[in-house]
Amino acid sequence: xxxxxxxxxxxxxxxxxxxxxxxxxxxxxxxxxxxxxxxxxxxxxxxxxxxxxxxxxxxxxxxxxxxxxxxxxxxxxxxxxxxxxxxxxxxxxxxxxxxxxxxxxxxxxxxxxxxxxxxxxxxxxxxxxxxxxxxxxxxxxxxxxxxxxxxxxxxxxxxxxxxxxxxxxxxxxxxxxxxxxxxxxxxxxxxxxxxxxxxxxxxxxxxxxxxxxxxxxxxxxxxxxxxxxxxxxxxxxxxxxxxxxxxxxxxxxxxxxxxxxxxxxxxxxxxxxxxxxx
Numbered sequence: 001x002x003x004x005x006x007x008x009x010x011x012x013x014x015x016x017x018x019x020x021x022x023x024x025x026x027x028x029x030x031x032x033x034x035x036x037x038x039x040x041x042x043x044x045x046x047x048x049x050x051x052x053x054x055x056x057x058x059x060x061x062x063x064x065x066x067x068x069x070x071x072x073x074x075x076x077x078x079x080x081x082x083x084x085x086x087x088x089x090x091x092x093x094x095x096x097x098x099x100x101x102x103x104x105x106x107x108x109x110x111x112x113x114x115x116x117x118x119x120x121x122x123x124x125x126x127x128x129x130x131x132x133x134x135x136x137x138x139x140x141x142x143x144x145x146x147x148x149x150x151x152x153x154x155x156x157x158x159x160x161x162x163x164x165x166x167x168x169x170x171x172x173x174x175x176x177x178x179x180x181x182x183x184x185x186x187x188x189x190x191x192x193x194x195x196x197x198x199x200x201x202x203x204x205x206x207x208x209x210x211x212x213x214x215x216x217x218x219x220x221x222x223x224x225x226x227x228x229x230x231x232x233x234x235x236x237x238x239x240x241x242x243x244x245x246x247x248x249x250x251x252x253x254x255x256x257x258x259x260x261x262x263x264x265x266x267x268x269x270x271x272x273x274x275x276x277x278x
Contacts, residue, residue, distance in 0.1 A: 013091030015042025021221035027055035036062035064117030074124035096200035114158035188242030
């Protein structure tokens with residue numbers, strides 16, 4: 001897929017962040033956009049901006065964890081256009097909590113969106129992508145698909161799983177010689193609302209965590225979108241976004257499992273600071 005003009009592009013989580021930036025970049029390239037999100041207001045804003053850039057676009061209220069809804073969405077898009085070329089399974093949520101403290105409800109919620117949404121979107125659209133003769137799947141993992149991080153066990157579980165699922169899918173498409181490219185995306189810190197909307201922590205602690213994330217996020221959503229589309233054109237198996245992504249990718253390669261102890265020490269020091277500050 002070297003050219004996005006007149007390609008039918010499906011993007012989940014398009015109401016903000018990377019999803020919105022991808023939609024707006026693809027609008028400039030003449031793609032036909034099918035955008036979804038659970039955030040109606042955010043989605044409306046993306047649709048409006050994409051139309052201002054000359055795109056043909058439809059917006060859909062969609063919970064990617066709802067398998068029946070995703071399957072119906074795929075059929076609707078294929079019926080509308082007669083084909084589907086590009087699917088970006090981008091929708092994601094965050095949860096900050098230790099294994100000891102997090103609830104089963106929160107764990108299931110995160111996996112339903114971050115992993116279930118990827119599986120649902122891939123399975124629902126894959127037959128249409130194959131039939132198109134020029135299909136592509138982009139699944140969003142994370143640098144937390146490379147290393148485990150304290151208080152991020154649920155997020156790690158989902159993003160490691162997305163990585164494995166996507167790499168296996170790519171191998172299957174190559175083995176079967178299907179005309180479908182596959183990329184797994186590993187963003188570092190991106191200036192989005194995911195930390196601000198995360199579950200866990202609560203109250204002022206959550207606000208402080210989000211503010212801290214904003215300070216270390218190195219990459220804009222626009223830059224992330226440009227990097228993803230460049231990777232699609234190159235049919236890159238793995239797309240790293242941001243200088244921090246390259247550093248984090250290298251850590252387990254160099255240290256192996258030894259990276260876990262220093263992260264645990266840093267987490268303990270952070271907990272002590274929180275206790276001192278009340």
